Amino acid sequence: MTRARAAFVDRDGVLNDLVYNVEEGRVLSPFSVREMRVFPYVPETVRRLRDDLGFKVIVISNQPGVAKRQFTLAELGKMNAKLRREVVRGGASLDGEYYCLHHPNALIKKYRLDCDCRKPKPGLLLRAAKEHGIDMASSYFMGDSLLDIKAGKRAGCKTVFVGHLTSLMAKVMESEDAVPDYVIASLKEAPWLLSELGANPRPKTVRGRTAPAGRSGRRTVRTQGRASAPRVAVKGRRTASSQPVWTICSGSLSSPSAVRTSGG
Numbered sequence: 001m002t003r004a005r006a007a008f009v010d011r012d013g014v015l016n017d018l019v020y021n022v023e024e025g026r027v028l029s030p031f032s033v034r035e036m037r038v039f040p041y042v043p044e045t046v047r048r049l050r051d052d053l054g055f056k057v058i059v060i061s062n063q064p065g066v067a068k069r070q071f072t073l074a075e076l077g078k079m080n081a082k083l084r085r086e087v088v089r090g091g092a093s094l095d096g097e098y099y100c101l102h103h104p105n106a107l108i109k110k111y112r113l114d115c116d117c118r119k120p121k122p123g124l125l126l127r128a129a130k131e132h133g134i135d136m137a138s139s140y141f142m143g144d145s146l147l148d149i150k151a152g153k154r155a156g157c158k159t160v161f162v163g164h165l166t167s168l169m170a171k172v173m174e175s176e177d178a179v180p181d182y183v184i185a186s187l188k189e190a191p192w193l194l195s196e197l198g199a200n201p202r203p204k205t206v207r208g209r210t211a212p213a214g215r216s217g218r219r220t221v222r223t224q225g226r227a228s229a230p231r232v233a234v235k236g237r238r239t240a241s242s243q244p245v246w247t248i249c250s251g252s253l254s255s256p257s258a259v260r261t262s263g264g
């Protein structure tokens, strides 16, 4: 079976804007659904990555805010639902969403864990890859922090830094051995980048791999009718509403206690 390719995306700063927190005097992730502002180009970008280029689009995000009592799990659910709603309204959908809620210094005990899924560790990526049948070498991780680039590299993806790379950041990346493969200013440029890199539309890729050279046309026709024929050339795409779930990490990749929460 042909394995799928993924465009893994970080959430905060990539799909939605960061927020200037007056009390803390710095830029942070949104703490409420009211602060959750999805970038206007995201739905169309996701649609192009999926429909035009054949990538699965999967969110991989650290969300330690619940553990730090910055917002509740219910509020996180509302923020994620808003993200999904806006993407679906734009005619696209997300293939998966994976969130790590842990933090080593969590205020809430059950989230106080040095888990293997919190980026820069690759656990969430590896789990998503396993569950979605992803080939890492032909996949990309796109994020706006050093943690994203590190996690992507450890998982074996190509990495894309999203944002404006300062010289300081570039130096840190070099010293931490986390230099991204590519840099784009915003996710809006991702479809362009991936198509420039030769990520062909899905049907072409599938046929290119499965049709051996030198076979006659007749042979091709016959194989297409057989059960073992490459049916991967996905025609009936699942609808947006068939995947309304977000997945919370369980602390370890092998743990069976993974929580799957229905969205909305």
Ligand SMILES: [Mg+2]
Binding pocket: 010, 011, 012, 013, 014, 143, 144, 145
């Ligand atoms: Mg981010």
Ligand SMILES: [Zn+2]
Binding pocket: 100, 101, 102, 115, 116, 117, 118, 249, 250, 251
């Ligand atoms: Zn975790």
